[in-house]
Amino acid sequence: MEGIFAIWQRDLLKFFRDRARLFGSFTMPILFLLIFGGGMSGSMETMMASNMPEGGEGFNYVEFVFPGIVSMTLLMTSIFSAMSVIEDKDFGYMKEILVSPISRVHIAVGKMFGAATVATIQGMILFLLIPLLGLSYQLTALIQVIPFMFLLACALSALGLLFASFIRSTQGFQLTVQILVMPMIFLSGALFPVNNMPTWMDIIVKINPVTYGVDVMKKIMIDIENAQAAVLDAMGLNITVWGREVTIVEEILFIAGFATILVLFATLSFKRANA
Amino acid sequence: MESIISVRKLTKSYKNVKAVKAIDFEVEKGEIFGFLGPNGAGKSTTINMICTMLKPTSGDIVINGYDATEEKDAVRASIGIIFQENTLDEKLTANENLLLHCRFYHVPKEQREKRIHEVLEIVDLVDERYRRVETFSGGMKRRLEIARGLLHYPKVLFLDEPTVGLDPQTRAHLWEYILKLKEKEGITMFLTTHYLDEAEISDRVAIMDQGEIIAIDSPTALKDQLxxxxxxxxxxxxxxxxxxxxxxxxxxxxxxxxxxxxxxxxxxxxxxxxxxxxxxxxxxxxxxxxPSLNDVFLAFTGRKIAEAAKE
The missing domain is CATH 3.30.70.860 (Alpha-Beta Plaits)
Known part of the structure; x- marks a missing residue:
């Protein structure tokens, strides 16, 4: 266990020490929030209103998109933090780790926790913007959502680790991951509802772990009990798989399973590695 | 003498090349064992197998009583490795690098402070303990790596081309540290180097060429053979x-x-x-x-080490 802790601690230490990265990590999500929250809310709300019987009174786009932007931040930070594995190989440090008696699973898990913690911290920084955006989430909801954010970040970091384990250069990693990240964001319901998609896209939406992540975050943060059914419908907060609506517990289990399987695959690559 | 490393019929083959051809040798406790040969002789492949980083095609390696393919973690805990290239985290301080190493090797918490001080003293870096490694000179980094390799009290210290890229003065200095270590701590050292004159400090040397060990003895005995x-x-x-x-x-x-x-x-x-x-x-x-070890190499292979490396 100490190995996991050591690897986790190192990644965190380096995150806080890297000023440029710290600054970038603050500004990027804020930028997205400004663009999507400020710029798009008007048009999105008009569009949604035309679909709703009562003229879409209860639909607040910023409230809808905020958990989405948080998930998007988690996704990007998690995956890009996993790139530290490639950097460690380039700078030789991976050898120091691999010749030590730490179990290979602990290396992968430590790396996953490191990237996930950094991502969760960034997600939480966004919470500071809630009052500025004129939003009001319940404090208990925000506290409840943090452990879930960490779980989601773990799953996404594991995905990043898996890619980092077989891609040799940081450039190659960035390119590949960008191709992966974009559809994962757009086809997750983070920025707009993913109702009424063509079948093939719907399939991608349903296997995309971010979809469930976004859905759980929205269900926890948005006050769904007091919202109109039509608004919830329009928000797409009723994902059905095989004709059955999925529950929060199922979604959490799916994400946890996804994280476990991927981190085990990443472990295999550390096992046969001879850096 | 008791042997700390024993290698039997060790072989590594890739698709159509045999990189290491059924070699046998023993390293005795407390000696400096020089492992020489040109690039591509199979040295690195052999060392990687001994250090559990590469799976042998066949053969046995026993280090400190543990089997290198079956009991990897026990072997890893018994050895310290100073790699050819830098493997320090330069963004961290010397202290942080050492602390991480303690964690990786399960050094008990209450001993860490004492051991860090101790190893820094050996390599004369006590005053630089809280400085970031990126501010260190090449020689200081090397010394810090040696200190780090000693933290978990390894039974065998592997030094892979420890002086590559250092100026002659720093190089001479580094050997002083290494000899001091041998005298004070009695650690077995497994050394590879291109510079045959540096290998003279070894108690015994093995010369490897084209996947085979072609000579193994003390430097004096090898030279006397000439x-x-x-x-x-x-x-x-x-x-x-x-x-x-x-x-x-x-x-x-x-x-x-x-x-x-x-x-x-x-x-x-x-x-x-x-x-x-x-x-x-x-x-x-x-x-x-x-005669120098170079003459020995020449006599055994018919080539000078520099020529052999070019092939």
Whole structure:
């Protein structure tokens, strides 16, 4: 266990020490929030209103998109933090780790926790913007959502680790991951509802772990009990798989399973590695 | 002597190349074991297998009583490795690098402070403990790596080309540290180097070439096998000289390389006195030297180490 802790601690230490990265990590999500929250809310709300019987009174786009932007931040930070594995190989440090008696699973898990913690911290920084955006989430909801954010970040970091384990250069990693990240964001319901998609896209939406992540975050943060059914419908907060609506517990289990399987695959690559 | 590493019939083959061909050797406890050979001889492959980083095709490796393919973690805990390239985290301080290493190797919490101080003292870096590694010079980084490799009290310390890229002064200094370690701590050292003169500090050396170990003994014994001293001679009339050598000195082994006559004799002292008394031809240069490991390498492989590396 100490190995996991050591690897986790190192990644965190380096995150806080890297000023440029710290600054970038603050500004990027804020930028997205400004663009999507400020710029798009008007048009999105008009569009949604035309679909709703009562003229879409209860639909607040910023409230809808905020958990989405948080998930998007988690996704990007998690995956890009996993790139530290490639950097460690380039700078030789991976050898120091691999010749030590730490179990290979602990290396992968430590790396996953490191990237996930950094991502969760960034997600939480966004919470500071809630009052500025004129939003009001319940404090208990925000506290409840943090452990879930960490779980989601773990799953996404594991995905990043898996890619980092077989891609040799940081450039190659960035390119590949960008191709992966974009559809994962757009086809997750983070920025707009993913109702009424063509079948093939719907399939991608349903296997995309971010979809469930976004859905759980929205269900926890948005006050769904007091919202109109039509608004919830329009928000797409009723994902059905095989004709059955999925529950929060199922979604959490799916994400946890996804994280476990991927981190085990990443472990295999550390096992046969001879850096 | 008790052996700390024992290698039996170790083989590594890739698709159509045999990189290591069923080699056998033992490393004794407390010795400095030099592992020499040109690039591509199979040295790195062998070391990687010993360090559990590469799976052997066949054969056995036992280190400190543990099997390197079955009990990897026990082997990893028993060895320290100083790699050819830098493997420190330069963004962290020396102290942080050392602390992480303690964690990776399960050094008990209450001993960490003492051991960090101890290893920094050995390599004279106590005052730089809280500085970031990126501000260190090349020699300091090397020393810090050696300190780190000692933190978990390894039974064997592997030094893979430890002086590559360092200036001669730093290099000499580093060897002082390494010898100090051997004397004080009695750690077994497994050393690879290209610089054959540096390998002279070894108690025993193994020479590897084309996947095989072609010689293994103490440097002195290997050089003695070559039969005495080397004499390089240039004279005004080489032909006449050669004739006279043939007539008057029987036990010399003679080769000619351009205008230089190379003589291998049992004892240079005896040779010189006979030579001076009996020869009439004026000598332009005379150079006497004891054989070096380079000569040993040349004798065993028929090539100089630099030539072999180019192949």
């Amino acid at each position: 039969g005495g001293d080397m004499i390089e001679l240039k004279t005004e009339d080489n032909e006449q000289t050669l004739k006279e050598i043939e007539e008057k000195i029987e036990e010399a082994e003679v080769t000619v390389d351009g205008d230089t006559i190379h003589l291998k004799v049992a004892s240079s002292d005896a040779f010189i006195s006979t030579f001076m008394q009996n020869f009439t031809i004026p000598i332009t240069t005379l150079n006497i030297r004891k």
